[in-house]
Amino acid sequence: MPKAAITKRTVDAAKPSERDQFIWDIDVAGFGLKVTPAGGKVYVFQYRMARPGEAARTAAKRYTIGKHGKLTADQARSRARELAAMVEMGTDPRQAEIDAFAAIEAEKTAKAERVRLETELAFDRAADTWLEYYEHEKGRRPASVRQARLIVANHLKPALGSKPMPHIDRSDLQPILDSIPAKQKATKRAVFAYASILFGWAAKRGMINGNPLTAMERPSPPDARKRVLTDAELADTFRATQDCRTPFGAFFRLLILTGQRRSEVAGMEWSELDRASAVWTIPAERAKNKAAHIVPLSAPVLEELDRLAGVKGQEKQNWPVSGFVLTTTGENAISGISKAKLALDAAIEKARDGEALAAWRIHDLRRTLATGLQRLGVRFEVTEAVLNHVSGAKSGVAGVYQQHDWKDEKRSALEAWARHVSSILNPAPAKNVAHLRPAIS
Structure with missing residues (x-):
């Protein structure tokens, strides 16, 4: 070369x-x-x-x-x-x-x-993406979506912020649960449940290698509530609803008379109601167990709805065909129920001359109705049907073959309950009783 x-x-x-x-x-x-x-x-x-x-x-x-x-x-x-x-x-x-x-x-x-860790995989951003998925992809109940959003906003985001999802482990999550007071068992269990769903979703998307909550101890369930309002307490509560601002008084009265869940009553729409047949049909997407539910409407409930529709006393009592029954804006279902409950408690205490009602929750009204139906001699299966429970007599194999809807029995039960509520609100006067003197010897 x-x-x-x-x-x-x-x-x-x-x-x-x-x-x-x-x-x-x-x-x-x-x-x-x-x-x-x-x-x-x-x-x-x-x-x-x-x-x-x-x-x-x-x-x-x-x-x-x-x-x-x-x-x-x-x-x-x-x-x-x-x-x-x-x-x-x-x-x-x-x-x-x-x-x-x-x-x-x-x-x-x-x-x-x-x-990617600072953007797509940052916890706050991933949590927002999950909330959208949770609400829309799975078609969750509004109440469940609201609770998921509250838990993310009040418990998870404040603690985890924008920390990358792959860097979050048990040492980050356990303090969140430990910070919740021991007496708030339901809250602690709910935070664990929704966090587990969120991180399980992230694992399936490849954002993290595994769900860190699977290796954590699940919080113990809250003690089963047994609070049932006595007839006197129920009467005081019903009367006090008259002092609640519209439409919250009607909301509480409908809860008492129908026994349905607070989210179902709060989200009631005119399109779900049929005055001619006196029936309220809760669609499957709004029912907790995803099963459409027929609620017969007793006479007091019809009167309540007539007032809300503005047709009480009119010759033609035609209800609206769309929109929310209970609304303060005309566009959205009522909110601020917790504040309304506090106002109702204050009204009850005032009516009882300063004596507060023993602690109770809105869900206790549902349990009160169930207990009341039992006292009235209503069959257990009918009570379950009124409450739209898929348990007991309707669960398992029995639920597959027993398709009776108990519509007529539910109507009889709710009408009996309405009569009972009316009776404790307007007790019949005591009849005169002749007292016999003992014979003198």
């Missing part, structure tokens, strides 16, 4: 041929110029690496320094000397370049992952 001092003159004078031609520098060993058949001129460096512990060298390797024009001959020679020094030190220039490129790519990947 021809050798010459590789200078600008040498490079400019080099001519292409049918094959690659090489000119090797007489000064720096391995430094050369490659001339391609197309006339391209490229500076190269050719070298051999000694095997570790051996004097023998491996096959020659060729490193491309760069094209003539982008580099001058002197710049290329200087780079060749640097490469020769690397080889002398035992560093393979080509491998070093590969390693450098790999390091750059690794840094790019790491940077992209850091960005």
Whole structure:
């Protein structure tokens, strides 16, 4: 192969041929110029690496320094000397370049992952995405969606913030549960349940390797509530609803008379009601057990709805065909039920001359109706049907084959309950009783 001092003159004078031609520098060993058949001129460096512990060298390797024009001959020679020094030190220039490129790519990947951890995988952002999925993809009940949003906003986000999901483990989640007072068992259990659903969803999407809550102890369930209002307490409560602002008084009275869930009554729509047949049909998507539910309407309930519709006493009592029954805006169902409950408690206490009612919850009205129906001699299966419970007589195999809807029995039960409520509100006067004197001997 021809050798010459590789200078600008040498490079400019080099001519292409049918094959690659090489000119090797007489000064720096391995430094050369490659001339391609197309006339391209490229500076190269050719070298051999000694095997570790051996004097023998491996096959020659060729490193491309760069094209003539982008580099001058002197710049290329200087780079060749640097490469020769690397080889002398035992560093393979080509491998070093590969390693450098790999390091750059690794840094790019790491940077992209850091960005992903700070954005897509940040807890607050992932939680918002999950809430949208939870509400719309699964078609959850509004009450369940509201609770999920409250738990994320009040318990999870304040503690976890924007911490990357893959970096969250039991040591982050346990303090959240421990911060909830021990007496608030229902809250603690709800936070655990919704957090488990959220992290399970994230695991299925590949955001995290596994759900950290599966290895955590599930909080104990709250003690079963047994609070049932006595007839006197129920009467005081019913009367006090008259002092609640519209439409919350009607809301509480409908709860007492129908025994349905607070979310179902609060979200009642005119389209679900049929005055002619005196029936309220709760659609499956609004029912807790996802089963459409027929609620016969007793006479007091019809009167309550007539008042809400503004047709009480009119010759034609036609209800609206759309919209929410209980609303303060005309567009949305009522909210602020907790505040309304506090106002009702205050009204009850005032009516009882400052004596507060023993602690009770809205759900206790439902239990009160169920207990009342039992006292009235209503069959257990009918009570379950009134409450739309899929348990007891309607669960398991029995639920598959027993398809009776108990519509007539439910109507009789709710009418009997309405009469009972009316009787405790307007007790009949005591009849005169003649007391006989004992005979005198």
